Amino acid sequence: xxxxxxxxxxxxxxxxxxxxxxxxxxxxxxxxxxxxxxxxxxxxxxxxxxxxxxxxxxxxxxxxxxxxxxxxxxxxxxxxxxxxxxxxxxxxxxxxxxxxxxxxxxxxxxxxxxxxxxxxxxxxxxxxxxxxxxxxxxxxxxxxxxxxxxxxxxxx
Numbered sequence: 001x002x003x004x005x006x007x008x009x010x011x012x013x014x015x016x017x018x019x020x021x022x023x024x025x026x027x028x029x030x031x032x033x034x035x036x037x038x039x040x041x042x043x044x045x046x047x048x049x050x051x052x053x054x055x056x057x058x059x060x061x062x063x064x065x066x067x068x069x070x071x072x073x074x075x076x077x078x079x080x081x082x083x084x085x086x087x088x089x090x091x092x093x094x095x096x097x098x099x100x101x102x103x104x105x106x107x108x109x110x111x112x113x114x115x116x117x118x119x120x121x122x123x124x125x126x127x128x129x130x131x132x133x134x135x136x137x138x139x140x141x142x143x144x145x146x147x148x149x150x151x152x153x154x155x156x
Contacts, residue, residue: 013116015104020086027087031100033114034121035130036066041138041146042094051094054149057135065132082150098129 008081014027023031039056039061060068061079068074074081082088089101096102110117113138124130141149 004033015110015116017102019064020089020101020104027122030116032099033098033110033129034066035037035096035098035124036061036063036135037096037131037136038099039068039153040131041143041149043150045144052150054146055131055135055151056141056143056146056149057097057131059138061093061131061135063135063137066125066132072078 039058043052043055043115048050057063060070060074062069074107075083090105100114115121
């Protein structure tokens, strides 16, 4: 018996059959595992280009739910928020190594805890992949102090 959602036993799941461009909007959106790591503030080292994640989340993120409170309007409310596209999924190396968009773009498969594989949206939290209980909202910090919140290892 398979635990992968949105396909019948024995069928190849859509993310293994289709390119990003061939996916429906619903399929594309379902690739998001709900970890909310992309909602963490990131800093780039000007000399090396290295991206450092912080433990500070965008003010629009509901940290407990790991969901944006204004998803449809996020790019208007937060000009730095990016709407991920197939092209950018292939280019953005700042996406977490566990991100489904990055994994698929690199020709790899989804992890066992991804909701499309496990059939349960809670497994991303149970596996310790999400920012739940690990991040603080930018509401509660001085945004000029982001360097103090750099995470030594984004694979928390």
